Amino acid sequence: MMLVLDEDEIGILECIKEVQTERGFHIRDVIKKAKTGYGLSRSTVYEIVGYLEFHGLIKTNKAGNRELDPNIHYFVICPGCGKEVAENECVKDNGRAICEDCYLEGHQKIKFADPVAVRSKKLFRKQHGFEGTAGLTELQKEIYDFILTEGGATPEKTSKLFELTLQETMNQLAILRHCELLKWRKMGEEMYMVPFDS
Ligand SMILES: [Zn+2]
Structure with a gap:
């Protein structure tokens, strides 16, 4: 059976890991x-500890104390995309456990308006x-050529054509913007990337 834990339950697990010694942990320290x-009440702690015991994540050791069983794995819901991810496959980001895809997506952002980068x-x-286009990657060259030929394109259209996520497209466009090969232009209600000297 797949055990999926929520945010509070993961918080309690983190608390247990912090207070646990080789003798186990005491519920008072966890509280x-x-x-x-985490701003969790005493009764919530008891409730969650009971739940974790029920699922075998917490057991009683030889000394009669509660102890976390590190061999039992569980899943978490990624707050970024809602996907279920194994706890040992997710990444800690600002105290939240998120999936690797969301982590990369969130950390790949390259700013457009970045004079230092330019x-x-x-x-x-x-x-x-x-x-x-010397020094660009093949992909960047292709995107640049495409926009040059078209005279301009929206990031959405570019991402569809090149089969990239919108974020990845924005990253590539940002690099082309930093090279001063492309720039933004508002056409009608939409923003287009157009050749820099057009
Ligand atoms: Zn995710």
Whole structure:
């Protein structure tokens, strides 16, 4: 059976990991941690500990104390995409456990309006003698050529055509913007990426 834990239950597990010693853990220490760290009440702690005991995550050791069984695995719901992920496959991000895809998606964002990036990109390209599309990846060249031919394209259209996620497309477009090969232009109600000197 697949055990899926919610946020409070994961919080309690984290508290237990912090207070547990080789002798096990005492529920009073968990209550203290859970109250200050997660704002959870004493009765919630008891309720969740009971639930975790029921599912075998917590057992009683030889000394008669409660102990976390590290060999039992559970799943968490990724707050980013709602997918069920094994606890040992998720990534901690700002105290939340999220799936790897959401983590990468969230950390790949490259800002468009980034004068420092534009300056360093320009300097880098100048030092390497890169002009036009020299020094770009094949994908970036293809996207640039596409927008050049079309005279402009929305990120949505570009992402469909190149079969990329919208975030990945935005990253690639941001790099092309930093190279001053493309820029934004509002056409009607929509934003298009157009050649920089158009
Ligand atoms: Zn996710």
